[in-house]
Amino acid sequence: MGTELLAALIVGGGLGWAVDTYLLGSTPWGLVFGLVFGAVAGVRSAYRAAQRWQDSSGNSRR
């Protein structure tokens, strides 16, 4: 479940950085917002993963 957090943060930061560097040249705002969105997305998908484990097994599993 921790990997969900990490992966979303990497993707968010990466996208933000790419927007900065290749599209808009708006350093560092793309990276900043990318990381924030990444963190939100990570928490959201970790939350959904937790929900999934509870749904699929009745009692919570890892």
Place this chain on the structure above:
Amino acid sequence: MEESPLHPFELHNIVPISLGGLDISINKAVLIMWVVVALVAALMVMAGSARRLVPGKLQSLAEMLVDFIRGIILDTMGEGGMKFFPLIATLFLFILFCNLIGLIPGSYTVTSQIIVTAVFATVVYGLSLVMGFVLHGAKFLGILVPPGTPGWLLPLMVPIELISQLARPISLAVRLFANMTAGHVILGVLFGLAISGGLLIGWLPFAFTIAMNGLEVGIAFIQAYIFTVLTCVYLGDAFHLHGHDEHAH
């Protein structure tokens, strides 16, 4: 002799082959993968050849495995998901046997190479994307909008959903790779301690390696199971497109 705990993960070419500048040499990981494929195929073919009504040992093992995978698919994707049974069963058995065979000393854990897990994850995620667009067309982009989102939240939700979608293959690949690598690094460190500790105190870390080995067998099963379940969930998301909310209670 000092040895890095990462040493067992290094790969050396056994048969160097180069094809048009591409390095397709045969190394230990490739060999082990062939062994795994041969093992799984032999197990399933031998188990399936008897086809008795009252199954023997091998046949009941195979039936248990197949029934287990069928259960996962039915739970996450429903009846329609059985179309993907061959793919998902192959993935599960291959990953499970790779994980287990890596625990044999002197062998190699193929799933501790991120390129292997990344290829699995890319295939699974790519398939889910292709299937989603084929089945639902442009409506598949609706996967970026969770059901019940008010309109004014769209500029926030779409980037967040986009990121969490793109993070899926990465977390799928990293989870399996990290779990297998970490487990084997711990085993390596403990074995190093056991050897350098000598007889006086070395028995303690050695006892821990035995316990860790047992734990690693469990992790081998759990990680193969998790990878399979998430594969089903991702394929199911593309298959149903929000339809899974009905039975998600």
